[in-house]
Amino acid sequence: MPYVNIYCLDGRTEDQKREMASRITDVISEVGKVQKEAVHILFIDLPRTNISKGGILVSDKK
Amino acid sequence: MPYVNIYCLDGRTEDQKREMASRITDVISEVGKVQKEAVHILFIDLPRTNISKGGILVSDKK
Amino acid sequence: MPYVNIYCLDGRTEDQKREMASRITDVISEVGKVQKEAVHILFIDLPRTNISKGGILVSDKK
Amino acid sequence: MPYVNIYCLDGRTEDQKREMASRITDVISEVGKVQKEAVHILFIDLPRTNISKGGILVSDKK
Amino acid sequence: MPYVNIYCLDGRTEDQKREMASRITDVISEVGKVQKEAVHILFIDLPRTNISKGGILVSDKK
Amino acid sequence: MPYVNIYCLDGRTEDQKREMASRITDVISEVGKVQKEAVHILFIDLPRTNISKGGILVSDKK
Structure with missing residues (x-):
């Protein structure tokens, strides 16, 4: 421990995850x-x- | 907050998630x-x- | 399934959770x-x- | 209940999950x-x- | 890894968790x-x- | 997003969480x-x- 779960929009590169x-x-x-x-x-x-903020999917935001 | 995580069998459509x-x-x-x-x-x-209920995978249920 | 986890500031009453x-x-x-x-x-x-938004704990917000 | 979430390196077979x-x-x-x-x-x-231990991604371990 | 999260009704003893x-x-x-x-x-x-099944809190089940 | 969940042994102070x-x-x-x-x-x-590593509860480690 500690155990950290990071929920994130996909598209982060391996370099970003590494850093x-x-x-x-x-x-x-x-x-x-x-x-x-x-x-x-x-x-x-x-x-x-698969992510909603304020009741609106991220895919629906312009 | 609040933060809501919904674990679900895949196959839900974007319309279902939106609603x-x-x-x-x-x-x-x-x-x-x-x-x-x-x-x-x-x-x-x-x-x-990847989902089990009562010790049995959903993929094994008829 | 589905399984829903709701992470929330404590203080919600049992009535609120029930509804x-x-x-x-x-x-x-x-x-x-x-x-x-x-x-x-x-x-x-x-x-x-135990909740931070924008790098600031909720307990530190006025 | 109980509800068990198992986070695991992908590659486990359906047989392993079943068992x-x-x-x-x-x-x-x-x-x-x-x-x-x-x-x-x-x-x-x-x-x-997507898994890091000790600050190092599993994909970077030899 | 693997990492296992077990969500459970409180009341399990330390002995049960150990086993x-x-x-x-x-x-x-x-x-x-x-x-x-x-x-x-x-x-x-x-x-x-804090646990609901079928829309009913466990605390409301007889 | 991103959303970060940190599971940790209790005892961290508010100052540590803030930082x-x-x-x-x-x-x-x-x-x-x-x-x-x-x-x-x-x-x-x-x-x-409530935390086990290698099959042994942290409370059982000397």
Whole structure:
């Protein structure tokens, strides 16, 4: 622990995930005082049709 | 907030997601007394091989 | 299925949860064409210190 | 209830999911003293680029 | 990985969680061919007012 | 979006959550090229009896 689930619009590149994972792990390790090895992060990619904000799908926003 | 994650058998159409998102947002906004804009909904689609009920995969049910 | 997880600021009353559960189940059953009995909803209550929007905890918003 | 979400590297076969679902349901039913029918399991498959341990993506590990 | 989230009615004892964790880990390790050390399990306890099945809160069922 | 769920051993202070939320939001905003306002983070605190690694509860580790 900690375990981090990041739900995100798909389209993020592997480079973006790599950099987010590395830097978020550093923040959690430093602030939470846990070993980096203990920080687990999952990216759950979602298409635009599968996210709604204010009752409107992202795929319907212009 | 609130944040709503809906895990569902894939195959729902965009129209079904659009209507669910709109109407669920209305319910939460009205009952929870929050602005519609604050209601976030994610649909996580899953294939029939990835859901089990009573120890049996949906893909194995006739 | 479907399975619905609702992450929400704590403080919602049992009456609010009862009405949300009932009405969200109706929407999913009607739009998704599934039996009401198949709709499962979980409410995960969170304190104001445990939700951040735009990098700011809800407990820090005036 | 209980509801079980299993986040896993994709590549598990349907046979592996079938056996995991069956046996995990048995364990939860027996230990938790609930009917097997009440145990729901979801498998959320993730590609190697979407899992990080210790700040390093699984896809970057040799 | 794998990462397992178990949402459950609160009231399970520490002994029940200990036995479920141990045995579910064994199943996943054996079937999924992963080291036991790689299997992570979280129990998220929920009160009876926070679980709905078929549109009815568990706390409302006789 | 993105939506971030952080499952963590309870005991983190509000200060730690504040700093994690702020800095993780900055990372996601910068790397993911999204507005900070769009980044939502939830902390789900768990007691030591509710986390297992390698089949052993954290509460059982010396």
